[in-house]
Amino acid sequence: MNIQELLQKARxxxxxxxxxxxxxxxxxFVLDKNREYLLAHGDEDVSAPMLDNFEKxxxxxxxxxxxxxxxxxxxxxxxxxFVDRRVLIPRPETEHLVEKILEFSTQTPSALKILDVxxxxxxxxxxLARNIAxxxxxxxxxxxxxxxxxxxxxxxxGLTSRMRFFSSNLLTAVDEPFDIVVANLPYxxxxxxxxxxxxxxxxxxxxxxxxxxxxxxxxxxxxxxLSQKSWRPRLLLGEFGFLQRDELVALFQKFFPDDKIRFEQxxxxxxxxxxxxxxxxx
Numbered sequence: 001m002n003i004q005e006l007l008q009k010a011r012x013x014x015x016x017x018x019x020x021x022x023x024x025x026x027x028x029f030v031l032d033k034n035r036e037y038l039l040a041h042g043d044e045d046v047s048a049p050m051l052d053n054f055e056k057x058x059x060x061x062x063x064x065x066x067x068x069x070x071x072x073x074x075x076x077x078x079x080x081x082f083v084d085r086r087v088l089i090p091r092p093e094t095e096h097l098v099e100k101i102l103e104f105s106t107q108t109p110s111a112l113k114i115l116d117v118x119x120x121x122x123x124x125x126x127x128l129a130r131n132i133a134x135x136x137x138x139x140x141x142x143x144x145x146x147x148x149x150x151x152x153x154x155x156x157x158g159l160t161s162r163m164r165f166f167s168s169n170l171l172t173a174v175d176e177p178f179d180i181v182v183a184n185l186p187y188x189x190x191x192x193x194x195x196x197x198x199x200x201x202x203x204x205x206x207x208x209x210x211x212x213x214x215x216x217x218x219x220x221x222x223x224x225x226l227s228q229k230s231w232r233p234r235l236l237l238g239e240f241g242f243l244q245r246d247e248l249v250a251l252f253q254k255f256f257p258d259d260k261i262r263f264e265q266x267x268x269x270x271x272x273x274x275x276x277x278x279x280x281x282x
Contacts, residue, residue, distance in 0.1 A: 001051060003027065004042030010058060022067040023058065029071040030054045064199045077127040081153050086145040087121040088208040089200075093266040094239055096273050097182050098127045100264070104180065104235050105132050115140065115178040115233075117170060117222065118185045120208055122150030122163075129159045138178075140168035143207060170222050177231035179280075183222055183238035189215035195242055215241055219251060227255040236276040245271045252276070 001009075010023035028035050030053050031046070046054070057070050068074040068089045074081050076090040077098050083089055105112055111134040116125035119139030129137040137159075141147050147165050154163045168174055170185075186207070188196045192214040200209060211218045219240070226236070240248055245263055252261045252274070259276060266272035 002043050002045050003031075003038050006046055006051070006054065007038065007042075013058075014062065019061065019067070022061055025067050025071060026057045026061060027054055029073075030057065064202060066199055066203055069203060074121075074123075076123040077131075079123075079127060079130065079157060081121050081123050081126070082149060082156060083121050084149065085203060085205065086143070087149045088204055090121060090123040093268075093272055094124065094184055095127075096264065096266055097124055097184065097237060097239060098131075100237055100273065100275065101128055101180055101182060101235070102131055105135070108179075108234075110179075111135065112179045113177070114138070114180040114182070115174065117168075117181060117183040118142075118208075118218075119150050119165065120146050120184070122153045122165070124182060124184060125150065125163060125165075126153050126157055126159060129154070129163050130157055135162075137163050139163070139165045140170075140174065141165070142167065142169050143205075146205075146208070170218065171225040171229070174229075177229075178233050180235045181226070181233040181237075183219075183236075185218040185222060185238065186211040187215040187219070187239070187241040187244065189213055189241075193241055193244055214244075214247065216244060216247055216251060219248065223251060223255040231281065232278040234278055234280050236278070238274055239272060240274060242270060248274055 007023060011020055024035050024038055028038055030050050060070060061067055066089055068083050069085055072082055072084055074083045074090050077095050081090060114128055114135050114137045116139040119125050119141050122139055125137050125139040128135060139150050144167060150165050154160050186209050188209050190210050190213055261274050261276050263271045264273045
């Protein structure tokens with residue numbers, strides 16, 4: 001069976017609404033090629049061992065296992081990141097956080113210190129370090145396993161010397177000021193705002209998905225910890241879930257009654273990112 005025939009068979013088995021891109025990514029992974037190669041070499045035969053490997057991975061994909069975990073790779077902001085079941089799979093909407101920080105960085109001539117809270121795979125932190133050459137970037141996470149993956153990704157992109165990762169329960173181990181603090185904390189609720197796909201629930205780490213009954217439990221702790229610091233970042237931003245805007249406003253005002261929070265939407269025009277700006281300290 002050649003490449004084109006195998007992909008056609010996969011399309012039939014997944015149906016018209018199936019993950020055809022996933023099938024291509026799996027086959028490219030098995031052949032150790034890119035997707036463009038598949039299109040250009042459709043008449044090339046697939047060896048029996050590779051066919052067997054593809055069919056095993058394809059069966060797992062059909063059963064719901066994320067392709068990113070099967071091939072240990074997910075693209076984020078134009079970079080390939082190693083991922084496995086120790087970390088959440090990077091989402092496209094999270095790229096908005098990176099874009100906002102890059103936009104902010106062009107407005108200041110100084111070298112920025114950036115902190116990524118709940119860094120997970122390190123996709124935000126690494127993307128920022130890669131795109132802001134003068135920045136000092138740190139990432140924290142409560143999961144030592146996640147930090148292992150983040151360090152691996154920093155090394156993969158040649159950024160180890162410019163980045164550091166350390167264990168912290170949100171801001172508890174952070175004892176220095178940062179110009180920018182970005183947080184992509186777990187925000188899926190276990191009772192309210194429980195919007196999660198079956199695949200994510202079955203395969204992705206729950207510690208990186210769920211944030212208490214209403215999904216905002218960690219943001220309560222995060223805002224409380226930040227309010228007790230002697231410093232404020234010049235830019236604070238983070239991601240949150242569907243329908244949680246009003247709760248976030250009330251939560252922020254509880255800890256920062258004199259400051260303003262604003263919101264920006266994702267590609268689907270859904271409120272997805274909160275932004276707070278404080279004046280620089282002298």
